[in-house]
Amino acid sequence: xxxxxxxxxxxxxAAGVSKGAVSFALNGRxxxxxxxxRRILAVxxxxxxxPSHRAxxxxxxxxFAVGLVLARPPELLGADPFFPxxxxxxxRVLAEQSQALVLQVVTSQRAEENGYRRLAADxxxxxxxxxxxxxxxxRIALLEELRLPAVTLGRPDVPTxxxxxxxxxxxxxxxxVRHLVELGHRHVAHxxxxxxxxxxxARRDAWENALRDAGLSPGPCVSSDFxxxxxxxxxxxLLDLADSPSAIIYANDVMAMAGMAVARERGLDVPGQLSxxxxxxxxxxxxxxxxxxxxxxxPSGWGGVAARTLLDLIDGNGGPDVEMPPAQLVxxxxxxxPPTPHQSP
Amino acid sequence: xxxxxxxxxxxxxAAGVSKGAVSFALNGRxxxxxxxxRRILAVxxxxxxxPSHRAxxxxxxxxFAVGLVLARPPELLGADPFFPxxxxxxxRVLAEQSQALVLQVVTSQRAEENGYRRLAADxxxxxxxxxxxxxxxxRIALLEELRLPAVTLGRPDVPTxxxxxxxxxxxxxxxxVRHLVELGHRHVAHxxxxxxxxxxxARRDAWENALRDAGLSPGPCVSSDFxxxxxxxxxxxLLDLADSPSAIIYANDVMAMAGMAVARERGLDVPGQLSxxxxxxxxxxxxxxxxxxxxxxxPSGWGGVAARTLLDLIDGNGGPDVEMPPAQLVxxxxxxxPPTPHQSP
DNA sequence: AGCATCTTCCAAACCGGTTTAGCGACCGGT
DNA sequence: ACCGGTCGCTAAACCGGTTTGGAAGATGCT
Numbered sequence: 195x196x197x198x199x200x201x202x203x204x205x206x207x208a209a210g211v212s213k214g215a216v217s218f219a220l221n222g223r224x225x226x227x228x229x230x231x232r233r234i235l236a237v238x239x240x241x242x243x244x245p246s247h248r249a250x251x252x253x254x255x256x257x258f259a260v261g262l263v264l265a266r267p268p269e270l271l272g273a274d275p276f277f278p279x280x281x282x283x284x285x286r287v288l289a290e291q292s293q294a295l296v297l298q299v300v301t302s303q304r305a306e307e308n309g310y311r312r313l314a315a316d317x318x319x320x321x322x323x324x325x326x327x328x329x330x331x332x333r334i335a336l337l338e339e340l341r342l343p344a345v346t347l348g349r350p351d352v353p354t355x356x357x358x359x360x361x362x363x364x365x366x367x368x369x370x371v372r373h374l375v376e377l378g379h380r381h382v383a384h385x386x387x388x389x390x391x392x393x394x395x396a397r398r399d400a401w402e403n404a405l406r407d408a409g410l411s412p413g414p415c416v417s418s419d420f421x422x423x424x425x426x427x428x429x430x431x432l433l434d435l436a437d438s439p440s441a442i443i444y445a446n447d448v449m450a451m452a453g454m455a456v457a458r459e460r461g462l463d464v465p466g467q468l469s470x471x472x473x474x475x476x477x478x479x480x481x482x483x484x485x486x487x488x489x490x491x492x493p494s495g496w497g498g499v500a501a502r503t504l505l506d507l508i509d510g511n512g513g514p515d516v517e518m519p520p521a522q523l524v525x526x527x528x529x530x531x532p533p534t535p536h537q538s539p
Numbered sequence: 540x541x542x543x544x545x546x547x548x549x550x551x552x553a554a555g556v557s558k559g560a561v562s563f564a565l566n567g568r569x570x571x572x573x574x575x576x577r578r579i580l581a582v583x584x585x586x587x588x589x590p591s592h593r594a595x596x597x598x599x600x601x602x603f604a605v606g607l608v609l610a611r612p613p614e615l616l617g618a619d620p621f622f623p624x625x626x627x628x629x630x631r632v633l634a635e636q637s638q639a640l641v642l643q644v645v646t647s648q649r650a651e652e653n654g655y656r657r658l659a660a661d662x663x664x665x666x667x668x669x670x671x672x673x674x675x676x677x678r679i680a681l682l683e684e685l686r687l688p689a690v691t692l693g694r695p696d697v698p699t700x701x702x703x704x705x706x707x708x709x710x711x712x713x714x715x716v717r718h719l720v721e722l723g724h725r726h727v728a729h730x731x732x733x734x735x736x737x738x739x740x741a742r743r744d745a746w747e748n749a750l751r752d753a754g755l756s757p758g759p760c761v762s763s764d765f766x767x768x769x770x771x772x773x774x775x776x777l778l779d780l781a782d783s784p785s786a787i788i789y790a791n792d793v794m795a796m797a798g799m800a801v802a803r804e805r806g807l808d809v810p811g812q813l814s815x816x817x818x819x820x821x822x823x824x825x826x827x828x829x830x831x832x833x834x835x836x837x838p839s840g841w842g843g844v845a846a847r848t849l850l851d852l853i854d855g856n857g858g859p860d861v862e863m864p865p866a867q868l869v870x871x872x873x874x875x876x877p878p879t880p881h882q883s884p
Numbered sequence: 885a886g887c888a889t890c891t892t893c894c895a896a897a898c899c900g901g902t903t904t905a906g907c908g909a910c911c912g913g914t
Numbered sequence: 915a916c917c918g919g920t921c922g923c924t925a926a927a928c929c930g931g932t933t934t935g936g937a938a939g940a941t942g943c944t
Contacts, residue, residue, distance in 0.1 A: 249930030272620030
């Protein structure tokens with residue numbers, strides 16, 4: 195009764211061939227007679243043999259895994275619906291190809307660099323995802339230096355050798371602005387994400403441009419950090435202004451929900467006196483009161499595409515950037531005409 | 540100009556020793572003179588040599604990684620704050636020990652079993668975490684069969700050879716019940732998690748027992764699925780009852796928030812006419828209106844302890860179960876005396 | 885028959901570490 | 915001067931696959 199798992203040698207002996215033949219048969223390479231191949235595979239199956247991933251990794255100098263380094267502050271990790279959904283999408287693709295996902299969660303930016311270095315130095319992964327692109331993102335040069343293939347989510351603002359999965363938040367934000375303008379709003383503020391996030395500034399630009407296109411001047415904009423506390427703070431700030439907005443576009447749902455609570459605590463009716471939109475369209479958004487108008491994104495779909503792109507890149511088939519469908523506005527009950535509609539002449 | 544990374548042989552040659560000596564020196568084993576050891580390490584550093592994780596994995600028959608199979612439905616993954624926080628805690632410990640976390644996200648229960656099987660067959664991990672324990676959890680037998688060390692979060696209801704990180708939700712729920720009873724509530728309902736989750740039924744039992752201890756009969760209890768939609772549905776159901784409760788204890792914050800929205804939409808004031816408590820104490824809980832009374836848990840802390848326990852187990856130091864501090868009630872504004880206070884005699 | 889060619893398979897090297905067996909030098913004791 | 919033991923190190927086996935070079939046998943061509 196052999197306790198340990200069978201190796202390629204056991205299979206070779208049982209099939210009466212050499213281990214090279216078994217390897218060839220398994221990998222469907224030419225040079226082994228069809229009948230022999232069948233016999234080998236039958237024996238392998240009977241013995242319950244699976245090639246050792248470890249041995250294969252050493253021999254092929256491949257890890258058969260991809261990495262994801264996550265550098266969000268811990269308190270935000272839980273609130274952010276993006277990341278689990280993205281991972282789920284990634285997994286769907288990886289599983290089909292017997293690849294694994296190695297995760298690293300770090301807190302500081304300094305630690306993040308080390309995260310990539312370790313992943314690369316250990317040869318734990320064959321490539322990585324680059325999320326939350328930042329302005330002049332230093333990680334791009336780092337990954338080039340480490341010779342670690344990567345796929346970025348979004349288009350970096352610096353030239354890169356890496357394919358990108360292009361997600362465009364701007365149409366969603368623009369749609370939100372148009373929606374509010376059509377309702378009659380003239381003072382539309384924005385609570386943005388952190389300034390150094392590229393998607394944060396993209397959303398901000400979209401907000402600004404959409405207002406300009408409508409012939410309005412952008413209202414106040416305050417950068418926050420995607421947290422509920424940050425959203426609340428930003429909202430207080432905006433509502434304290436002499437010329438406070440009649441509508442606020444938040445860069446994510448959590449901040450928007452916290453903002454709605456702040457408005458209510460200050461005695462403002464949402465949407466009667468203040469309209470609010472979120473971003474992400476989390477499951478909860480539809481189930482709060484009033485239901486939150488938000489922008490629906492598809493992080494799981496992005497994850498799938500990003501994974502496929504990365505695997506292709508690793509296999510040497512560096513493809514072009516992939517464009518994803520734009521985010522869509524979902525109108526619910528948190529938006530309504532402003533309290534004192536602007537009078538048309 | 541050598542492009543490829545140095546191997547142990549390069550170091551050995553440069554230091555004028557054999558590769559065995561380098562290995563000994565690196566691993567701090569006896570049998571190499573102190574001076575030689577220093578010289579070897581200096582050379583290694585100069586050459587920028589790091590031992591190949593892949594070679595080491597093959598040689599040691601160890602993966603130097605642990606696994607986590609996640610079987611939550613995709614739409615819940617994003618809403619649940621537990622999982623990212625837990626992972627962050629795990630990572631903090633793993634990083635110190637140059638271990639990696641291999642993640643697998645699956646959707647169906649059937650796929651979950653395959654997830655573990657693959658992880659084990661590939662030898663990708665040396666052990667796994669077992670989360671979301673279920674009633675008569677079949678995964679325990681599976682892991683035993685696969686000879687895969689594991690650590691469970693919570694105490695299984697079947698005998699296991701695995702150490703457990705004991706997290707007790709019950710004191711938190713009991714505290715919530717007591718809090719509500721002290722406020723004068725006599726009809727306290729419960730919206731539970733799925734019936735087959737062990738922690739779901741633990742919370743339900745705690746709710747029931749706490750009410751009994753207070754001399755009250757348990758109000759209605761409805762099982763749901765931790766989603767906002769489920770929470771809303773359950774709340775409608777409870778409020779439709781002839782004898783509807785004056786307070787509802789939800790098994791997580793998301794359901795509680797959705798429940799609050801339902802109450803409001805039906806014209807009920809929270810907490811004036813209905814008190815509500817959540818569970819998890821998500822960041823958002825403190826920033827909605829009214830701020831949600833909830834039970835604070837420490838998933839990140841659990842992750843850290845679970846990781847340490849698992850690594851110890853893998854190293855052959857199977858420790859005893861670890862008891863974690865009980866969950867704490869955080870009282871906020873969503874709880875208040877019931878509309879028609881019970882008259883004391 | 886003789887020779888080139890193709891097919892099928894094997895033996896051995898290789899990936900980059902860890903670990904064991906053993907060898908020579910040095911030590912103290914008698 | 916001899917013996918036994920420890921120290922410091924090397925050579926070689928090993929982990930379990932993949933890949934290369936070449937041998938043996940079958941086939942085709944002249």
